[in-house]
Amino acid sequence: MKNNNFFLEIYNEFFHSITWSKWIDLQLTTIMVSFFSIFLSIFLYGVDTFFIFLVKKLFSL
Template sequence: MKKNNFFYEIYKEFFYYITWPKWYELQNSTILIIFCSVFLSIFLYGIDVFFIFLIKKFFSL
């Protein structure tokens, strides 16, 4: 396979065969990811505080 043919095929695939997401789809995905990240961090923080409380109670006997 020739180099020129290889790069031409890459160019064709990049500009003609890939479907890029629309702007509103990117916004919706970004908002969803931010919401899930914040929710997960708060949830994991709560679990961490709960286990720290349990460990302190268990070892303070």
Template structure:
């Protein structure tokens, strides 16, 4: 009986107590997060390429 009570309380919490975002807000937030994820990955790729180039030049001095 305790498990049933537990799951009923979880259901009540999800349905009646949580404020879910509106569909438009969810779409805008998803686009913003996707944009910054792509931007950050490209930025970090650029920094990585720069440091690889720099380290190769530093250690290839003759």
């Protein structure tokens, strides 16, 4: 009897208490995360390239 009540409460919470995001909000969030991930990877690539150049110049003396 306790298990039936537990699963009934799970069902009620899942279908009646949770508020799901709208599809357009999910799409916009996905686009923003993708954009900033690409931007951050390009930025870090540039910083890494700069430091490699700097270390090569410092240790080639």
